[in-house]
Amino acid sequence: MLFSGTSAVSVMRELWLFGLKQAYASLFGGFLLILIVVSKFWYPLESIHRYDFLFASAVIFQIVLLVFKLESPREALVIIVFHAVATLMEVFKTSDSIGSWHYPEAYYFGVGNVPLFAGFMYSAVGSYIARVWRIFDFQYSCYPRQLYVIFLVVSIYLNFFTHHYIVDLRWVLIAVTAVLFWRTKIHFKVSKNHRYMPILIGWFLVTLFIWLAENIATYSNVWIYPNQSNGWEPVSVAKLSSWYMLMLLSFVLVSLINPVKKYKAKNSSGS
Numbered sequence: 001m002l003f004s005g006t007s008a009v010s011v012m013r014e015l016w017l018f019g020l021k022q023a024y025a026s027l028f029g030g031f032l033l034i035l036i037v038v039s040k041f042w043y044p045l046e047s048i049h050r051y052d053f054l055f056a057s058a059v060i061f062q063i064v065l066l067v068f069k070l071e072s073p074r075e076a077l078v079i080i081v082f083h084a085v086a087t088l089m090e091v092f093k094t095s096d097s098i099g100s101w102h103y104p105e106a107y108y109f110g111v112g113n114v115p116l117f118a119g120f121m122y123s124a125v126g127s128y129i130a131r132v133w134r135i136f137d138f139q140y141s142c143y144p145r146q147l148y149v150i151f152l153v154v155s156i157y158l159n160f161f162t163h164h165y166i167v168d169l170r171w172v173l174i175a176v177t178a179v180l181f182w183r184t185k186i187h188f189k190v191s192k193n194h195r196y197m198p199i200l201i202g203w204f205l206v207t208l209f210i211w212l213a214e215n216i217a218t219y220s221n222v223w224i225y226p227n228q229s230n231g232w233e234p235v236s237v238a239k240l241s242s243w244y245m246l247m248l249l250s251f252v253l254v255s256l257i258n259p260v261k262k263y264k265a266k267n268s269s270g271s
Helices: 008-025 027-041 050-067 073-093 118-135 146-162 170-181 199-219 239-255
Strands: 139-141 185-189 194-198
Touching: 008 027, 008 118, 027 050, 027 118, 027 199, 050 073, 050 118, 073 118, 073 146, 073 239, 118 199, 118 239, 146 170, 146 239, 170 199, 170 239, 185 199, 194 199, 199 239
Parallel strands: none
Antiparallel strands: 139 185, 185 194
16 A cells, blocks of 8 residues: 555645645746736736747746756756757647647747747646656656657657648557556655655646646637637547647656666665
8 A cells, every 4th residue: 555554644744745845846837827827817018929928937937946946957958858849849730731729819939830938838747747756756666668668759759740641649659658657656755755656647647737737728818729719618638648648758858867766665665
């Protein structure tokens, strides 16, 4: 059991600490989401487009995090890399010939049909993963060979482009993910001891929160799917599969910067 041999008071304390650490890890994503919602209902700046304001705010916030050492240079590197990778995909997905979604408001800083702030929404995922990796001292058991994992995420990324022209392999790739990581456990330290969780479940929980954040963002008119053109409606549950794969891509990018440490049983008495 996850909390076997642990008193109820200790469990509550550890759950509280777990929540605080999760909130700290979500600092960048939470800031961006709050700014998106507030600017939806109150945006008094007429001299700068809302999207450009979001872009400038995200850049400034990142600088503040680095200056005050609330974010490490490695974590900032993940954000930059994921921003570039995600923006490239966004340019393709929002092109006139594809039109998977679109950004309805004006902007000055952008590439093609994509305002530059959009990449930061994906970077928030990379920032979160990089921070929880450090804060919870992630270790892994039964982690597959890195070469297999890299090949998997490259295939996932390419599928985001190729499925518009050939068969969509997302469910095949998700099945491969399940086979590769079926036995993998992620060990995380909240207080003194390392706890563990099957990594596939952990990834699904993160994906679920990203999907909920996407509903908030689309409600705030940051971007719009074709079925939302005549009025907002909840994002399809089917989008969970897309976010699951993007989250896995972000995770592997972080793993290329932070070493994948093998779990050692002596580090924990509470798994």
